[in-house]
Amino acid sequence: MKLTIQSTDLEAVLTAACAVSKSPDAIQIIAERIGEALSEVGPDTEERPAEMGQIRVIAFNENIVSEWRRPAEIKMAGSVAIIPGGLDRLVKASKNSDASFSLETVQTDNEMSLRLSTSRSAHEFPAESEAVFDRIVPGHTNGKRADLGAFARAIEVARVAAAHRGDAAGAKISMTGIHIHRRAGMIDIVATDGKRLAITTLREDTIGAVSLGEAADKGVTIPAEAINMMTSMLGSGPAHVEVVENNIIVEGPDGSVSIRMIDAPYPPYSTLLGLKTTQRIILSKSMLDVALQRSSVSLAKDKRTVAVKMSRGEDGVFITSAVAGQSSSECVSDEPGDEVAVGFDASYMMAAISVFPKSNIAIDFTDVSTPILVTSSSMPEITMLVMPCKIN
Template sequence: MKLQLERNTLLPLLQQLVSIVERKQTDALLANIRLEATAEQAVYLTSSDMEVELVAKLNGVVEKPGITTLPARKWLDICRNLPDQSTLEIFLEGNRAQLRCGRGRFALATLEADEFPEVELSSEVETVVLPQDELRGVIERSHFSMASQDVRYALNGLLIELTGRGIRAVATDGHRLALAEGVGEIEVTQPRQVIVPRKGVHELLRILGTDSTPLQLQLDSNHIRVEVGDVRITSKLIDGLYPDYYHVLPEKNEKHLTLAREALRQAVSRVAILSNEKSRGVRFQLRPHLLSIGSHNYEQEEAEEELEVDYSGEEVEIGFNANYLLDALGAMETEHVVISLNDSKSSGLFRPEGDERTRYVIMPMQI
């Protein structure tokens, strides 16, 4: 194998590929990136951790086709430190890859590519076409509510629903829930509901852009695959049943208020400084025309902020986790937020003003 690659084209792809590679590997091969150079002057780079696979295609000058694997992080570090606009030459000598750039030379140990894992989708694949900003949007507005290392394994991923009406993403850790829906209709043979694991979700966000370029989303019984430009990601799905999240959405909250989202976010951020470090609880005390936000901790320290609000109903006092509030408020883009409450023991519903497609449910807590 012998080929030449442009450093400025290779570097961003290596950075994406290395994000898949775990630092501690039981299989040394998974610490490598698979490199395949073809006679058609195409070069394919693949990284995998057995759960998520990332494949990137780039053009190069291929003098001699071949296939091998190179140490992922060492290759990235070398490429990162090469001069801008330089060309990297790669060729094999025995079980070593020689990398040359100008007067620099690097010899890297290689491993045979024969055993490198490759993901093949089954013959029964559902293919859906949708704008990439739609997919990115629903993931961005919901993924932060996923659980982490929960014994209820399904909660450690993001639920993605595909129906003729569009796409929906749902995440919950049992204490909060985020639901985000797309705006456009899509063509599906039948409604689908899949659970994408945490790592697959984060890698999707890395490659998805913010424009409306159509992309293909493929699903089989065990995988989700998305291709954006010259990068393709395939992730295993979580095998399990997701909770019936519709039962969590509050329907009887009758106390509604609208206020400036950024003012609320800043107030919660400041008050949370003196909240209990473990519970991170803040108190909402709502009365006509005024919302008081307070906190205290074991050192008897206290904080309180008051915001004028458009509200004329009954008084209510309720506690929330400050981090959950800040996550939800930070994911919104509207100027105002609408809050719906019932009593101190019922979940609060938060949504961007004028946006019925995005909802955040936060369970109350004792302050």
């Protein structure tokens, strides 16, 4: 194997591979000419004039198999497996001084090594056995790609309410992921930790490049560790998403990722969407956010949560809180109304309103046993739910 690649391209594929590969797991680097798959023609035995081609970098862990592609000038087609850590650090350290790198496999002390060369230096890294990659097949889809930015944003909104991995075990492990479910011609992208819920509902025909098949009727759950990678791929250009058996495959312009879905039942969240509330308070997001931050910062200090009370009366709407002998009260609206009050966790409410732009927020509620619905007319497809708490 021998090739030349731009430093920015090499850094990009190594960074993506390191996000998947768990040290000391190896990655595989494959050099191919355009129109020639290495698996079909085999490695070159002699160096040839440089031709345009690509490198493919394959990385995997117990839940993800990824393949990343970048253009390169190929002199000898071939492949090598290597522990990525040292190579990745060297490329990052050199990227501002070296526009391109030469990669080649060489024999060192009767062992294969990967040599990285620049105009001023050369570095060698010991190769690993490639046998494991004979069983690793990156997932690919043949579906039409499209702009899935709205789908990516819906996943980002949902993760606000997902449970932390350390807070869920057994069947509840599904609550650490993002759940996707078909419902009456719509697609729900939802997450909940049992105390709050975030849901974005998109029309299925607006995300035609997402092929969930029959799996969407019972729902699919993407593990938390794959969310960053998935949204990054969906946001980098036209993409296609497809469910194949128990994997969800994302195919983008620069690579593909096959993600093993969480095989555990998801909570029946849809029962919460038909709740009828009796009270509504509409507030400016910026006013509410500032009031919640003040109560949280000034009173909580090292405490994990601050319970606040939102009350409305003839003088307007107020946010009040009290912790460790300290108390605060702040007016967030001069609009008077019937006397009502509801309590909630300040941090949960701040997270809920964070997904909306700077516009008015609607807070709908009934009593201490009924979830609070948080919505905005500017983004009607999103609904956030926050469980209330008792107030004095």
